Amino acid sequence: MLISICFPFSSSQSYNFRAGSSLSVENPADVLISQNGIFSAGFFQVGRNAYCFAIWFTEPSQSHNLTAVWMANREEPVNGRRSKLELPRSGNLVLTDAGQSAVWSSDTAASSSNFAAELQLWDTGNLALVTKDDAVLWQSFSSPTNTLLPGQSLTRNTKLVSSRSQTNYSSGFYKLLFDNDNVLRLLFDGPQISSFYWPDPWLLSWQAGRSVFNDSRIATLDSLGSFSSSDTYTALASDYGTQLQRRMTVEPDGNLRLYSRKRSGDAWIITWEAVLQPCKIHGICGANSVCSYVPEFGRKCSCIPGYKMINRSDWTQGCEPDFKLSCANSTTESAGFALLPRVEFYGYDYTLYQNQTLESCKSRCLELCDACVGFHYKYDSGGGRYNCYPKLQLRNGYHTPGFNGDIYLKLPKTILSSLPNTPTNEGLNNLGCSISSNVTVQLDRRYEKTHVSGLVKFLLWFACGVGGLEIFVIFTVWFFVMRGNENSGEDNLQDYVLAATGFKKFSYAELKKATRGFSEEIGSGAGGVVYRALLSDKRVAAVKKLKDTSQGEVEFLAEVSIIGRLNHMNLIETWGYCAEGKHRILVYEFMEHGSLAENLASNVLDWKKRFEIAVGTAKGLAYLHDECLEWVLHCDVKPQNILLGSNYQPKVADFGLSKLQNRSELGRYSSFSRIRGTRGYMAPEWVYNLPITSKVDVYSYGIVVLELLTGNNPTTVFHDGEDHVGDQARPKMLVGASSIEAWIEEIPVNGGTI
Structure with a gap:
């Protein structure tokens, strides 16, 4: 031996x-x-x-x-x-x-x-x-299991397979491999079904930024933190550029993550992951269940109404119906529908029925008997109609506030009546328009004949001819415009894709109408001007016209999709965008109480509100820096970019605008070509040309907290020649933790002390 x-x-x-x-x-x-x-x-x-x-x-x-x-x-x-x-x-x-x-x-x-x-x-x-x-x-290296190391290649003949769990090292259900279309994908390969979920399966390869013209089919990881694939996909670690111990692993939860650590024995740090919304990973909660994600608590699975868990120790087995619904009782007398708003069950559509009322969609689902367990009902903004998607199975369910669509579950009325606060078939809002014969009246349209001269007849015929020619020209133009829209991808599929990603693509004319010609300005900054808008669905929104319109549409859409996927209760929610010609516009939720700066100036915030605003803002910034894994730096944290809702809940706005303005500068993750931010809130790193990290946002946040405490605007104090509020606090902080309470009490508050 x-x-x-x-x-x-x-x-x-x-x-x-x-x-x-x-x-x-x-x-x-x-x-x-x-x-x-x-x-x-x-x-x-x-x-x-x-x-x-x-x-x-x-x-x-x-x-x-x-x-x-x-x-x-x-x-x-x-x-x-x-x-x-x-x-x-x-x-x-x-x-x-x-x-x-x-x-x-x-x-x-x-x-x-x-x-x-x-x-x-x-x-x-x-x-x-x-x-x-x-x-x-x-x-x-030629037969990997679940991990790829720097210098190791993933090829057309190899794949990474997850473990079954953190403690069970046998092969699990998730795989990273090259598909037969030469694209690198993540696959859920469960006991019953299999499906791809990364990149987003509803996107064509070119829409996901991948190339099918890829004969080599090879992906590699290097020690600097770059993961690149021959299908043109590239991912960079948040600490890219440093020689570190690294590994890329397909996890038991279905995500592909890149880890790094500086020295042996250090904790592993996640520096990149493939799927930013954990609930979009297929099979994670099983059939007939819904996945919800809350940043404070993580991912949670739950059975849909009328269904029960199959195995209480394993959510991947999903849920089963607690009832029997056959063709015999699939009628309006025996069955109804329960509404689950903002819930998507990806895949397993029986077919697509276009231009349907809600009632007709319900009727079709009932007629399909046990083949239809529910349906997805959504508005097709491109075609101006509602579409119906009957579901054969309910799998890959997840709930997200940004999703533009609803699910209607088919359930026996005995189950519906027992569900708390769940609308029955009769109680749902009817989005369609039903017409009954007893309200349809034939109007009398009889007229007396009169003598008409030959000249009048000639003028009438001439007018009709000109009118007919105009109608023909208008119809022809409309036809070719619609064909052009189809060729450019603005069809039902793309609109369904935008709904699935939580976005709506607005036209410039639509936003101009919603803002009444961009007349009501509610804010402005270096990035652009913000207007109040009333959308067609009666939602009040904030519409921001970006000043930098030099960016191409493809790059703009790629970065908007990144910002739109950031979902946190303390970040402003992005509802849509406009990329038409030179117009680059973002549509956000409207915050009733305006910015923190306005509220500090009016002195309406008590200490309890100020504390909650400070905590909420910190949570939003922590999510941007550490939890969303896109390494988004705000670069301009200040009271003007912290908005307050109806209950004064803070939401950080304008995050990621530095990325939108110039994407190429972020490739290095350490330096920017120009200084960003507002004087008075900017960290010393900008002035002394030091590496830019998340600490620049932390410094700006500290100045905001001091402004919350003192009410003193650092920009005003700075220009008046007095000491900067940060300079006043810094000597107090250096004394030590034992004197923290003392120096807080000495900080001036509008001429006095706390």
Whole structure:
């Protein structure tokens, strides 16, 4: 037996395992260690008396857990006694269970050149079986499990497969692979069904920014934090540019995440993830259930009304109906519909019925008997009509306030009557228009004939001819305009896509009408002017016309989609956009109490409100910096950009506008081509040309908190030649934690003290 013997093979290889040797599960010292000490390979305990031969990071994280990056026998762990990894003279690496059957092998054919083969653990974390001529017979990089390491390639013949759970290392339901259209995708491969969910499945490849003209089908990760795929997809870590320990893992929850840490033993930090809205991951809650995500509490699954959980210990099995609904009782007398607003169940449509009233959609679902379990009803703004999508199954359900659509569940009326505060079939708002014969009256249109001269007849015929020609011209123009809209993608599919992403694409004419010609200005800044608007659905909105209109439509839409996916109770909600010609417009929710600056000036905020505003603003900024994983810097935190709702709930506005104005500057994540922000609130990093991080927002937030405490505007104080409010507070802070209460009481408040 060979126990961790060092053979200096090269600068990147160490602790070789030679032909004729073996490693035993019963000897903890039988471990291969890379020359740099970062990686180890040996028997890894995955359960009680259950082991897998694996590769892991030698130093555990701060949570005292070892991080495994590869396993040979994840589906068939071996016994904790008499199990061995052997390298016989034939050169075929074999793992045996309790001295009996072989559960895994490298499948390397026997030859004379293999007799002197060695098993080497390289500094990259790659375990390689190498001949004396340095030819690689087998390597772990060619058969990954759930993790990709820097320098390792994901190819057309390999895939990453998640673990079943954090403690069950066997293969799970989520996979990262190249599809048959040459696009890199995340797949939910469940026990019953499978479906792709990243990139967004309703998008065509080019709409998702991917190229199908991709013969190589290869994706790689480097140690600087760049993940790139040959389908033109690229992702950068939030700490991109620094040589760190990194790994990319398909997690048991279905997300693809990039982790990094500076030194061995440090905690792993998430620096990028593929899916920003966790509830959009397929299969996470199972059939007939809805996923909801609240940043404070995380993701939650719940059964839809009338359904019960199948297995209380496993949400992936979903829910089952607590009733029986057959064709015999699929009638208006026996069944009705329960409304679930803002809920989407992706896929499994029976068909699409266009231009339907709500009542006709209900009738169609009832006529389909047990083939229809409910329907999605939404307004097609492009066609000016309502469309109906009957559902064969209710899967991939999630709730989000930004989704523009409703689900109607078909349930027995006995169930409907027992649901609290749930409208029955008769109680739902009828969005259609039904016409009955008893309210239709034929009007009398009889006229007396009179004598008409020949000249009058000629003029009438001439007018009719000109009118007919005009109608023909108008119809022709309308036809070609509609065809042009179809060719540009403004059809039903795209509108459905915009609904699914929580956006509406407004026309410039529509927003001009909603703002009454952009007449009611409610705010302005460096980024643009904000107007009050009344949308067609009677919602009051804030419409911002961006001053920088040089950006292309594709880049603008890509960045708007990023901002629109940021969903937090302390961030202003984006409802839509306009990208028409040179117009670049954003549509936000309207905040009744205006900006924090206006409220501080009017002195209407008591201390309780000020405290809640400070806490809420901090939560919004923390989400931008750490939770949304897009590494969005606000760059202009000030009271004018903190808006207050009806109950004075704060919401941070104008976040990400620096990205909208110049996307290319964010590629470096460390420097900007120009100073951003408002004088008085700007961090020293801007002035001294230091690396720009989230600390610049934290500094600005600190000035806002001081302004909340004192009521003193730092910009006014600065220009009057007095001490900056930050300069007044800084010496007090340096005294130490023991004097915090004392220096807070000394801070001037409009001429006095707190």
